[in-house]
Amino acid sequence: MTTTVHHPLFARLWVAMSSHETDHLRRLRAENLAGLSGRVLEIGAGAGTNFEFYPDTVTEVVAIEPEAHLVEHARRAAAQASVPVSVTEKTGEALADDPAGSQPFDAVVCSLVLCTVLDPEGVVRQAFSHLRPGGELRYLEHVASDGGLGRIQRAADATVWPRLFGNCHTHRDTESVIRAAGFEVSTARRTWTLPKWVPLPVSEFAIGRATRPA
Template identity: 40%
Template sequence: MASLYDRFVLPRLLKCACAAPPIMKQRAKVVPAAEGRVLELGIGMGLNLGLYDPGKVESVTGVDPAPELRAIAEAAPRDPRLSVRVEDGTAEALPFEAGSFDCVVCTFTLCSVHTPAAALSEARRVLKPGGRFLYCEHGLSPDADVAKWQRRIEPVWKRIAGGCHLTRPVTSAIEAAGFTVRRHESMYLPRTPRFAGWNEWGEATPR
């Protein structure tokens, strides 16, 4: 059973952090490119739903293990033409057949899943041949001084931020999971502490 912190405090904290203007600007660089049948890993509060193009997207299926966040996602603003289904599930064990989706969207999710390699393997499994994996994630900084502080802060950060990790690699982990990265960009987010601000985004296809 979720603690009182997880039920009442964490959703408010996540909304403040994950809906901050720099974060939403990054989401807008990735999500509108989705097409066809889309799976969103860790849909959370549904912050991406207003960014999908209903002219290109047939449907969006979102999975998340937290009932409190799924309830928020169900009510999140979106174009009324967009077909959305929000389901209970974890990224590491997706309840879908292989080759079910044209596109998998993963934004600010790999930091908090239990096993990123398993989540990426599942994303690859459920994608159709030639399908696209669109990602935007924060993670391990390439700068040694920043990475040092990330490692120092991470144990406390995980406890207060719903299991969010600061030191997980992003693009290299995607490549290691059997994807070919077709587009990759990175930067420190503005108006964000550097220990939490390293961001990588792009597009990959299964090998």
């Protein structure tokens, strides 16, 4: 089982992008984490951009991130967070053999990560297995679009995009994967982070909450 990844050029690009996120994307991050409480598992912490948005009702965040350069930045962000955050270098797939904790979590958070993992179905199943019954998956992911943008996404995924952007795949039907893992999606909506006419394949996002049935 691969437990780390090595994308140093993309990691440096991601750090730069994370430090200049738009107000709209920052509001989406805050919305995605609003109302959380208890113990939280964050899969794919990146540079730790989410950490400042966790409400003080969260008692612990266990964050995993497989890229060494991003782990360094995430740990610095964790030190500045208002809630306790620990960061471990590991992939979402590795949770199957190396659990993030002996006790189930109250929530799992996935933000801009399910596009990059090698096995999205497996990672979402791990998110399900690490949750207590009634616990929530909070997700904020760019997703497969329809029409012309969807065709651009498929072309991007088949050519250079994953190699340039840390294995990012732009045309994944992430919400179908979440439902197939056994989650019940309670709220979900789509939003655009760029105007619809901009042909960038990561313009359309899905934000939602899904529950492990009790």
